[in-house]
Amino acid sequence: MAPCPHADECPIDFDDWCHFSSRLQRTSLHRKVKNGQLPYEDEKFSYICVSKKPCKTIKSRIIRHPQIRKGHIILDLCTKDGIKKVTVKKSDGDIYKKARNMRWGSVFE
Numbered sequence: 001m002a003p004c005p006h007a008d009e010c011p012i013d014f015d016d017w018c019h020f021s022s023r024l025q026r027t028s029l030h031r032k033v034k035n036g037q038l039p040y041e042d043e044k045f046s047y048i049c050v051s052k053k054p055c056k057t058i059k060s061r062i063i064r065h066p067q068i069r070k071g072h073i074i075l076d077l078c079t080k081d082g083i084k085k086v087t088v089k090k091s092d093g094d095i096y097k098k099a100r101n102m103r104w105g106s107v108f109e
Contacts, residue, residue, distance in 0.1 A: 002049040003105070005058045006080040018063065018078070019046045020105040060084070060108045066099065073099045077108055 064076040
């Protein structure tokens, strides 16, 4: 069911992996143990969801932080046809408005 929009071999290169990042707050003890300076740490997670029942298929999933630029957004997507880089322009209207609020891991239809 997730994260892949397909049931084929993973199209991500061997030196990368399918994951998402989450920012976690560090306690003072955590900072001392890891000799960290920042009050947070970006942790990477991977997951898989499976089901015996058929599920709704998705077209693509965002696999990196969207790059928001003036007048357009660049998305790295995992699709049933492999990894694709898509540029959504402001002139794309509703798709652009939706893309502005999307995050790493979101489904992109």
